[in-house]
Amino acid sequence: MKTITKPDELAAFCAAAAEHPYVTVDTEFLRERTYYSKLCLIQLAHPGGGEDSAVLVDPLVEGMDLEPLYTLFRDTSVVKVFHAARQDLEIFWVAAGLFPTPLFDTQVAAMVCGFGEQVGYETLVRKICRQPLDKTSRFTDWSRRPLSDAQKTYALADVTHLRQIYEFLQAELVRSKRTVWVEEELQILTNPETYEVDPATAWQRIKTRTNSPRFLGIVRELAAFREGYAQSNDVPRSRVYKDDALIELASTKPRTMQDLGRSRLLLREARKGAIADGILAAVERGVSMDQGDLPVPDRSREKLQVNPALADLLRVLLKAKSEDSNVAPRLIAPAAELDAIAAGQRDVPSLRGWRRDVFGADALRLCQGEIALAARGEAVDIVELSR
Structure with missing residues (x-):
């Protein structure tokens, strides 16, 4: 199996892929320790046949330039096929500000074709390709090098079987005249608003038992600070403070470092430095906010x-x-x-x-x-x- 480690190799593969009606795409990434996904591996395959029709691309190699791949993504004559594309699309949107066009998501298509809700790739491989799929490498650390043969085999299988799955589902959609159904669903996946989190609206995702405007005002300020800090420092929002700690802070309204020290749920790292300062400032903004500027509870x-x-x-x-x-x-x-x-x-x-x-x-x-x-x-x- 071939692993691409140079931009000219990637350019050659993408040029070859552009001669075909579609290319299958998958990624491996890590997100446990970052706000944004860290891209670790890209898998690509086209239906041309032969060993060179499916490759791994190592984006972690020094000097690797993904622009040839982005050029292929912009080529509207080639369908880009993913399975459960949302997280993959977020990676490319954040990195390059683009969505692969046109797009086909086999998970969405499978739901339209009667394979059930949120159907997994393994299920489609078994039912359509009549093949088993080894998923033992699913939770490995994809940022470590070198990759093992087992990791490479696992990763490549995510795009090689996808070719047969795509052709089967595409034919079924044409037969049932449901292609437009999938196209409607994919409009959500290719909407930038799906992936952009505005710190000012982050509070709306937090479940609260209290609808007091003042309480929600403090929640809004704490959530906005957390989201902005997590984005600018590329750390998970839970590493700043978790939702239960945010609710506690909105209830206790700490005004000093000593008050913060009494929190039961706040992480130790959040009791000092920039996070602690941000918490106190957010609470102060919420407490002193004019009544007319407080959020209105959604009572719909x-x-x-x-x-x-x-x-x-x-x-x-x-x-x-x-x-x-x-x-x-x-x-x-x-x-x-x-x-x-x-x-x-x-x-x-x-x-x-x-x-x-x-x-x-x-x-x-x-x-x-x-x-x-x-x-x-x-x-x-x-x-x-x-x-």
């Missing part, structure tokens, strides 16, 4: 007047539609959307695009009393109601 869920009987009927309808279309139910409509529809909300994804065709249109008809559901053995039938 509290205001939902969910009709529980209707929500249950929507779940039955979703199960029936999922089985009829052979698409994972959660891909069509998560449980929260069913409750929202039952509460009268209409601006939800399951009522738009291909989801509306599969489920949303009949969901609305059910809500409006135009149809009913009837059990027929193990099946569920839609019954038209006369008006």
Whole structure:
């Protein structure tokens, strides 16, 4: 198996790959000790055949330039095939500010083609390629050199089998006329907002039991400081302080270093230096913030007047539609959307695009009393109601 360690070797492979309709791509990375993923290995394969059609690229070699790969990513005549692409795409977006175009994600396609929710690569290799897959090297340290033969074999398998998986799923999508369904899903993956975390909005991901505007104001300031510090120092946000410590700080409102020393949940490293100073400054901003500048609690869920009987009927309808279309139910409509529809909300994804065709249109008809559901053995039938 070939490992590319020079830019000219990468350029030669990418030029060869550009002569084919698609290239399969995967990465190995580490993120346990950093905010941003550390790219450790890139795997590439094209359908040309021969030993040189699948390679490993070592981005950690001094002098390695990935621009030939980025040029290939910009080539719209070559489909870039990934499995569960989100983390891979984040790496390339952060490193080069680009998304591989056009993109195909076999995990998304597999859900559309009836392989279940969040289907793993190993499952697709077994079901489509009829091959076993050795995953013993999955959790190895990909930053250490040299790589073992077992690591290289494992890594290369992630793109060699992907060729057959892609061709199978692509043919199935064409047969079922569902290519546009996958394209709609991939718009989320290629939206920069999917990967960019604004420190000012980081607080919205933190679960709190208190909706006091003042408390949320302190939470917002603490979360913004943590996110900004983690990004600028490239450390995991949990290494700054964890969510439970953030909630504790928002409750106790420390104003001095001595107050910080009384925290039960704060890491030792956060009780001194830049982090401690940042915590105290964030608390001070939250405490002294004008009332009009405090965040407004999101009470939208509290205001939902969910009709529980209707929500249950929507779940039955979703199960029936999922089985009829052979698409994972959660891909069509998560449980929260069913409750929202039952509460009268209409601006939800399951009522738009291909989801509306599969489920949303009949969901609305059910809500409006135009149809009913009837059990027929193990099946569920839609019954038209006369008006």
